[in-house]
Amino acid sequence: MNAAELVTRLEGVRERGPGKWSARCPAHEDRGPSLSVLETEDRVLMHCFAGCYPADICSALGISLRDLFRDDVRRRRNDEVDDEMKRRMEHGSRKRAPAERAEALPAHSAPIAAFSF
């Protein structure tokens, strides 16, 4: 889900700039727009100035925290990318052993390879 889709579920939405909105927080009795919504490259950030947790805001909207990640980049979370970068930097100068290469393959590629025989 992107931020533009998310804000359609909110009330009192005001656009504050490119990829930026304010709205009434659905997780508490909000009179003013306490909720800020910010679209980043891979996810939608929500911040309630009254201190509601993102998980509470999501459940008030009937969505899960996972839905805040954009569909196209959901599979590669930042922390996984960071881990991979570290691994590449550690192993980058060495030739990879076959065992390491097999590990680096995504889990779902093994059955697909088997079917091709």
Ligand SMILES: [Zn+2]
């Ligand atoms: Zn709130």
